[in-house]
Amino acid sequence: MNQRARIAMPDDEVTALLEGARKLQLATINPDGTPHLVTMFYGLDGKGRITFWTYAKSQKARNLARDRRVSCLIEAGEEYAELRGVLIYGEAVRLDDPMEVGMAVARRTTPGVADDLLRPYVEQTGRKRFAYAVEPGKVVSWDHRRLT
Template identity: 75%
Template sequence: MNQRARITMPEEDVTALIESSQKLQLATINPDGTPHLVTMFYGLDEGRIAFWTYGKAQKAINLSRDPRVSCLIETGEQYAELRGVLLYGVAEPVDDPGRVLEVGMQIARRMTPGVSDEDLRPFVELTGRKRLAYVVERTRVVSWDHRRLA
């Protein structure tokens, strides 16, 4: 077995890393073809990455032109600890305002564990007026877990 195959995570480990993390690196494609890379907090919509952003943000402008994205979730400090998931996919816009609010609530809950929905909702509703939400449909997954090399 080659080293690449040895470090590939099984699907349940991929799912566990996605569920346990809060942030990811989101890459969209600028008009000139270069990547636009930002850190985003995210939620989960039936296991799929869900995020929101202001409608005038560069990533939203990029996604309106080309919905392809890459999402990187990684952890570990030393080489032998590195784990990560790279999702390639298409960011599908969420059109229903109620679902946009729910994506915002999912993200807020993950960002502020222990804070009640009652306390989060006014902020999410206020900021959500200017936001767009997206759900990422995966097209390819690449993973690695260097702990498997030991």
């Protein structure tokens, strides 16, 4: 077995990393073809897909209107021997209701805060945001802890 196969995570560990993290690096494609890379808070929908929201006038929203392809990187670990990550190549699909995604993101970024306290903020900021779900294509994972 090659090293790449040795460090790949099984599906349940990929799911656990996605469920446990709060931030991802999101890459969209600028008009000139260069990557536009940002850190985003995210949620997960009932299908286990990554969801996020962003201001409608943001660069990423403009990029996604033109080209839906994205890359999402979720990683953990500080030292080389601890590094774990999931890289998802897919397409961002715009959703009709930003409130649901906004609430999912808000819950993950402010654990323990009641929905009735989160909802006014999400409603206020949601008026200017688009929500997306990432339809995964290729998923690549690694866990360097498997090397020992």
